[in-house]
Every structure is written in C-alpha cells, then in structure tokens.
Amino acid sequence: MSLAPSLHLRQTQSLVMTPQLQQAIKLLQLSNVELTTYVEQELERNPLLERAEARDRAADAERYDDRRDAGEGLLVDAREGGATGEAPLDVEVDNSADYQEYDADAGGGADAGAGGADPGLSDWSAVGAGGRRDFMDDDGGFENTLAGTTTLRDHLVDQLTVDVPPGPERLIGxxxxxxxxxxxxxxxxxxxxxxxxxxxxxRVDAVLARLQRFDPPGVFARDLAECLAIQLREKDRLDPCMEALLARLDLLAKRDMTQLMKVCGADHEDLVEMIADIRSCDPRPASRFADVPAQPVIPDVIMRAAPDGGWLVELNSEALPRVLVNRRYFATVSKAARGKEEKGYLAESFQTANWLVKALDQRANTILKVATEIVRQQDAFFVRGVAGLRPLILRDIATAIDMHESTVSRVTSNKYIATPRGIFELKYFFTQAIGGSDGAEAHSAEAVRHRIRALIDAEDPKAILSDDTIVDLLKKEGIDIARRTVAKYREAMRIPSSVQRRREKKMKLSQA
Structure with missing residues (x-):
C-alpha cells in the first residue's frame, strides 16, 4: 500500500444553501404578521425599497375585482380535479427605468398645486372660521372620544383609596x-x-383580609378553595359543611358523591344544593377586567363558492406586504457614488431589494398553489363538514403539485384559509387515516374524533357508552378502531370516562 500523495478526479452532487436560499426558506414559513415585521425591517435597512402607496392598493383591488367578475382568478373544480386562471399577487416590481414618484399635486392639477391648498380641505377649514366645529382642530380626533377600558388594577386602586387611609396599610395594599x-x-x-x-x-395578613372584601368577590385569593370561600361568604353560604366540601375539591372533580356525603356529613339533596352554590361562583374573578383584546386571525387565503360550481381560491391581498424597487433613485445615487465602498453598498442593496420582491412573489405563488390543491382534495369537507374530511398527508399534496414535502410543511405552518365553514389553519386538513372495516375505505382521524364526540353527546344519561361500546358502534359504521385509540381521542378532547360521565349526569338529573 503506497502512502505517496496522488491526484484524483471525483464528481459528486451536493446542495449548497446560499444565504438567499436560506432567506427564501425562512420567508416561506413565516406567518403574515412575522412577514410584515421582517419587511418593515428591510424597508428601514434598504434605501432602495419603498412601500406601495395606498392609491396603488386601491387600483390593484379594483383591477382584481374586475378580473374576478370577468371569471378570472383561480378556480378549483373538484369534479375535474384541476385549477384554471391566474391568481392576483400583491407583490410588484417596477421594471421601468425611471420610477415615477408620487406627486402630491397630481390629483388637483396645476391650479391646485399653485394655490397651495386643496379646495375641499379649505372648505372644511372655513367652517371652523365661521364658529362651527373645525375638523382640523388640535384638541383631539375621533379616537380620543372612544371609551377607555378599566383595568383590574385601576378598579382595585380606586377602592383602596376610599377604604384604606394613607399610611403603611395603603402601601401594603x-x-x-x-x-x-x-x-x-x-x-x-x-x-x-x-x-x-x-x-x-x-400586618400584611390583616391588610390582605381587608382587601379580600373588595369587588370583584374572590379577588386576592391564594388558591381556588379560598376564592370560592370568599364568594360563598358574600352570599352567606359558608357553613362548616361547605368548608368541608371546599377542602375536598378533588372528590368533587371526580363526582364521587358517596365520599362527599361522608366528608360533609350531609345527605344527597343537601350536597346537590351545595354543589349548585359552588357552580354559581366565578373561579376567575378578574376575567371581566381582561385588558388584552383578542387578536383576530388574518387569513392568508380566501376561498368562496364560484357562481358556476367549484371553489374560487385567491390570496388575501391585505395580508401581504407590498414593496417596490425604486430604480430611479438607484440610478440617481449611482451617478453620484464615487468610492468603491459606496458603489458596492448600492449594488448589494439593489440586489437584495430585487431578491426580496422576487422571494415575496414566489412565496405568494407557493402558498396559493398548496392551498388550491388542499381545497381540491378536501372538497367533501367544505360540502358536508367534518364528516367529509378525508385522510391527507404532506406527501399527497407534494406529489400533486411537484414539490418537496418540507416545502409543503413550511407553507402550511401558521397559514390560515377563510372558508364558508370558518377560518382554518392549513395544517388542520392533514389527518391520519383510520382503517375501514371489511375492506371499506379509510377514514380521517379528525372525522372519527368528531363522530366519537357526537356519540357521547347523544348518549342516554341512563345508558352511558363505554369505550368498548363506542368501538362496537364505530365498527358497525365501517370504522376499524382499537379501544385504546378511542380512549386516547376521548382524553385529547377532554371528555371524561364513562364512570365520571355517569356520576356527572346522575348529579344533573338529581338537580333537575
């Protein structure tokens, strides 16, 4: 064996992840909120990028409406299994050599520019001069007339100021x-x-006991039992039997009525009344003071029924950030650039800006392509509901649109679609398959879970369905499923066992 150096020629294939490719993959998996934040950062960093004007958005929206009314767009026909047309994309590259900037006087013509004021605006200003309300006053706009929300802290501080005099107790409060x-x-x-x-x-305990009488009842409690005790004391329902019941809330959670009657020393009728009093309390007394508004989900894709059948799928233009490359500014600054460093910076900024616009366009096309195929394959869901959901995996979509599974996975993460049945995450439509009995076709796991919940909701209080009984009922419907799978789905949906459901429904019948 020779140890001398030698020269060999070898040919191999490898994937080189360039920085631009890595950024494109990153953009693909961002949600619309995260994408907006990323684009805002690029707008601040890159002087050649500009945000599209509102007038451009309005013109594009009108153009998209005209195309949609004319029958264009992306039409999904489940019967044919295909899509036709072109999708409106909210990404634009200005390919003209001279980018026209927005002229503030263009709308009013030469006379308006010479006059220095918009006639409509001057008319409104004249109203204020005549003694009436001027909409351009400096004392606030419409948003200042909106009612503010009272937080829990403000509500409690107001009570503290009235009930506790200034001093150490107020500081402790x-x-x-x-x-x-x-x-x-x-x-x-x-x-x-x-x-x-x-x-x-x-001393802190004494102040705490004083604050526990504040509104809302139950506030300043250290645990659930104390929270309920404070509210029951306000209703004059806190007796020794109730205190014993609050000390064994674990038995109440299990609906173990026999043990609770022994612990409380009460009969069944009194215990039912005590449980009803506990249910009338609020376990989260500060919930009505929640000052964080619920953020609505902004869908990335919108689908609706087409007039001639099928579904029309299109991107939500309001969820896509829209940027332009200012080539006129690039040409002007390039002429003034003298040093090598300045020219290199401008070239890099121009290349980055063009790449970002291209990446946004590619991202929009990919999302629309994946969403369209999902709608085509899950057509029965939009017609019949959850019962029509069919088994679907990433490979099915990737094969249909000729993409890699990882790309489909990134596209469907944190992306939502607005449908006639509501807003769903694209991941929702991917479910495992549950085999059919006697050679029947497979069923979606989500549809099976929906069926299990429906069976439990419709069960007779006097004949509670066990997991084995649910398995037998599902097999009669052509669903081959194991008992442990039924138990797993039931626990995932937070449905108690048959023993706990029997106790709970027996308790409700006693209260009725």
Whole structure:
C-alpha cells in the first residue's frame, strides 16, 4: 500500500444553501404578521425599497375585482380535479427605468398645486372660521372620544383609596395589588411581600383580609378553595359543611358523591344544593377586567363558492406586504457614488431589494398553489363538514403539485384559509387515516374524533357508552378502531370516562 500523495478526479452532487436560499426558506414559513415585521425591517435597512402607496392598493383591488367578475382568478373544480386562471399577487416590481414618484399635486392639477391648498380641505377649514366645529382642530380626533377600558388594577386602586387611609396599610395594599395575576389570584406569597416591604407578616395578613372584601368577590385569593370561600361568604353560604366540601375539591372533580356525603356529613339533596352554590361562583374573578383584546386571525387565503360550481381560491391581498424597487433613485445615487465602498453598498442593496420582491412573489405563488390543491382534495369537507374530511398527508399534496414535502410543511405552518365553514389553519386538513372495516375505505382521524364526540353527546344519561361500546358502534359504521385509540381521542378532547360521565349526569338529573 503506497502512502505517496496522488491526484484524483471525483464528481459528486451536493446542495449548497446560499444565504438567499436560506432567506427564501425562512420567508416561506413565516406567518403574515412575522412577514410584515421582517419587511418593515428591510424597508428601514434598504434605501432602495419603498412601500406601495395606498392609491396603488386601491387600483390593484379594483383591477382584481374586475378580473374576478370577468371569471378570472383561480378556480378549483373538484369534479375535474384541476385549477384554471391566474391568481392576483400583491407583490410588484417596477421594471421601468425611471420610477415615477408620487406627486402630491397630481390629483388637483396645476391650479391646485399653485394655490397651495386643496379646495375641499379649505372648505372644511372655513367652517371652523365661521364658529362651527373645525375638523382640523388640535384638541383631539375621533379616537380620543372612544371609551377607555378599566383595568383590574385601576378598579382595585380606586377602592383602596376610599377604604384604606394613607399610611403603611395603603402601601401594603398597593404591593398586594401589584402581586395579582391576570385571574385575580395572589401570585406572590405573603411572606415574600412582607419581606420586600420590611413589614410584619401578621400586618400584611390583616391588610390582605381587608382587601379580600373588595369587588370583584374572590379577588386576592391564594388558591381556588379560598376564592370560592370568599364568594360563598358574600352570599352567606359558608357553613362548616361547605368548608368541608371546599377542602375536598378533588372528590368533587371526580363526582364521587358517596365520599362527599361522608366528608360533609350531609345527605344527597343537601350536597346537590351545595354543589349548585359552588357552580354559581366565578373561579376567575378578574376575567371581566381582561385588558388584552383578542387578536383576530388574518387569513392568508380566501376561498368562496364560484357562481358556476367549484371553489374560487385567491390570496388575501391585505395580508401581504407590498414593496417596490425604486430604480430611479438607484440610478440617481449611482451617478453620484464615487468610492468603491459606496458603489458596492448600492449594488448589494439593489440586489437584495430585487431578491426580496422576487422571494415575496414566489412565496405568494407557493402558498396559493398548496392551498388550491388542499381545497381540491378536501372538497367533501367544505360540502358536508367534518364528516367529509378525508385522510391527507404532506406527501399527497407534494406529489400533486411537484414539490418537496418540507416545502409543503413550511407553507402550511401558521397559514390560515377563510372558508364558508370558518377560518382554518392549513395544517388542520392533514389527518391520519383510520382503517375501514371489511375492506371499506379509510377514514380521517379528525372525522372519527368528531363522530366519537357526537356519540357521547347523544348518549342516554341512563345508558352511558363505554369505550368498548363506542368501538362496537364505530365498527358497525365501517370504522376499524382499537379501544385504546378511542380512549386516547376521548382524553385529547377532554371528555371524561364513562364512570365520571355517569356520576356527572346522575348529579344533573338529581338537580333537575
């Protein structure tokens, strides 16, 4: 064996992940909110990128409406299994050599530009001069007339100011208010609050007991049992039997009526009344003061029924950031650039801007292509509901549109589609297959879960369905499923076992 150096020629294939390819993959899996944030950062960093004007959006929206009314767009026909037409994309590259900037006087003509004011705006200003309300006053706009929301802290501080005089007790009360969580519970132990303030623990306990009488009832509790006790004390329902019941909430969660009657020393009728009193309490007393508004989901794709059958799928233009490359500014600055460093910076910025616009266009096309194929393959879901959902995996979509599974996975992550049945994440339509009995076709796991819930909701309170009974009923419907799978789906949907459901429904019958 020779150890001398030698020269060999070898040919191999490898995938080189360039920085632009890595960024394109990153853009593909971003949600519309994350994409907007990324584009905003690029607009601040790159001087050659510009945000599209509102007038361009309006013109594009009108053009898209005309195309849609004319029968264009992306039409999905489940019967033919294909798509026709072209999808409107909210990404544009200005290929003209001279980019025309927006002229503020273009709408008013030469006379408007010479006059220095818009006639419509001057008319409104003249109204203010005549003694009437001027819409251009500096004392605030319409948003300042909206009603504000009262937070839990503001509500409690107002009560503290009235009930507790200035002094150490009020300072302790302020610290306790700042220690509440979003549900109204005391998140910091009393000992830690006392140590932080340098106050005796018994003095902090005395202030806490005073604050527990504040509105809403149940606030400043340290656990669920204390929260319920505070509210029941307000209703004059906190007796020794109720205290014993609150001490064994674990038995109440199991609906173990026999053990609860022994613990509380009460008969069945009294126990049912006590449980009804507990249910009338609010376990989250500060929930009505939630000051964080719910953020609506903005769909990336919109689908609707086509007039002549099938489905019309199109991108939501409002969810896509729209940027332009200002070639006129690039040409002007390039002429003034002198040093090698300046020219290199401009060339890199121009290349990055063009790449970003191209990447956004490619991302939009890929999302629309994947969503269209999903709608085609899950057509029965949009017609019949969850029962029509068919088994679907990433490979099915990737094969149909000639893409890699990883690309489909990135496209469907954090992307939503607005349908006549509601807004769904694209991942929702991918479900595992449950085999059919006696050679029948496979069923979607989501459809099987929906069927299990329907069977349990319709069960007779006097004949609760066990997991084995549900398995037998599903096999009669052509669904071959194991008992452990039924139990797993039931627990995932937070449906209690047959024993717990029997106790719960027996309790409801007793209350009725």
């Amino acid at each position: 302020q610290a306790l208010i700042d220690s509440l969580d979003e549900a109204g519970y005391l998140a910091t132990p009393v000992a830690e609050v006392a140590e932080a303030l340098g106050a005796p623990v018994d």
